[in-house]
Amino acid sequence: MLQPLARFHPRFYHIGYVCRDMGRGIERLTATQSTAAFKVVHVARGRSPAESPIRRLALGQVGPLTLELVEASASAASIYSDALKEEELLQFHHVGYYIDGADNWRALETWVERHGGPASAGDIPGVLRYLYLDRRADLGHFLEYVQLEEGGLKLFGALPSSRLLSDMLSSSDPDQRGPAA
Numbered sequence: 001m002l003q004p005l006a007r008f009h010p011r012f013y014h015i016g017y018v019c020r021d022m023g024r025g026i027e028r029l030t031a032t033q034s035t036a037a038f039k040v041v042h043v044a045r046g047r048s049p050a051e052s053p054i055r056r057l058a059l060g061q062v063g064p065l066t067l068e069l070v071e072a073s074a075s076a077a078s079i080y081s082d083a084l085k086e087e088e089l090l091q092f093h094h095v096g097y098y099i100d101g102a103d104n105w106r107a108l109e110t111w112v113e114r115h116g117g118p119a120s121a122g123d124i125p126g127v128l129r130y131l132y133l134d135r136r137a138d139l140g141h142f143l144e145y146v147q148l149e150e151g152g153l154k155l156f157g158a159l160p161s162s163r164l165l166s167d168m169l170s171s172s173d174p175d176q177r178g179p180a181a
Contacts, residue, residue: 012015014066014096016144020081022056022071025090029069034060038069040153054080071123077143079120079132094132094142105147130163169171 007079019025037113038060058069084091099105112118112131115138118135119142126149133143146152 005025011098011100012095013098014068014144015092016068016070016094016096016142017090018070018072018083018093020072020074020084020091022069023060023071026058028090029060029067033060033067037049038067039155052125066096080112092141094144096144096146099145099147101170102124108145125149129154 016027017025022040026040030038032135038058040056040058042056055073056073060067060069064157069090070080072078072084074081080093099108107130112133119132121129121131123129128146128148128151130147131145133145135141135143
């Protein structure tokens, strides 16, 4: 089942982790990944903080690669909080792919509808839309697909050393721009 899905993978740009304590999670990643700084974003996704599956999101860079740290909300069950065992500070969660253009996003949605629905999908209006596939049974982690809107382009563009994503966004090479619909 992964082979047809591979057409959506030419634009890998981030690794996602989940944590219960953002400060301690950033401390761990900074120490172990030589990450200079993280940009922390408070995320409510249009809900009260008590209902949101995410308390905060932090983005940092290791060379051209973005590290995403999701602080799971203790009050809302989700693919984030369910991934953490009680004693864990930090857990690898997903790899993230950038999907360029509305046609490519529709092609991904069509693929997902035909091959089993997403584990989670939604949007942060004006920033991005996302879709997670649960591939823990065969890969050991989730796959996340992201399409950035204007606010997301500004957010990711403000990261230090955000070369990988900016190179992909400006590439004229079709293999780097993503699949045709």
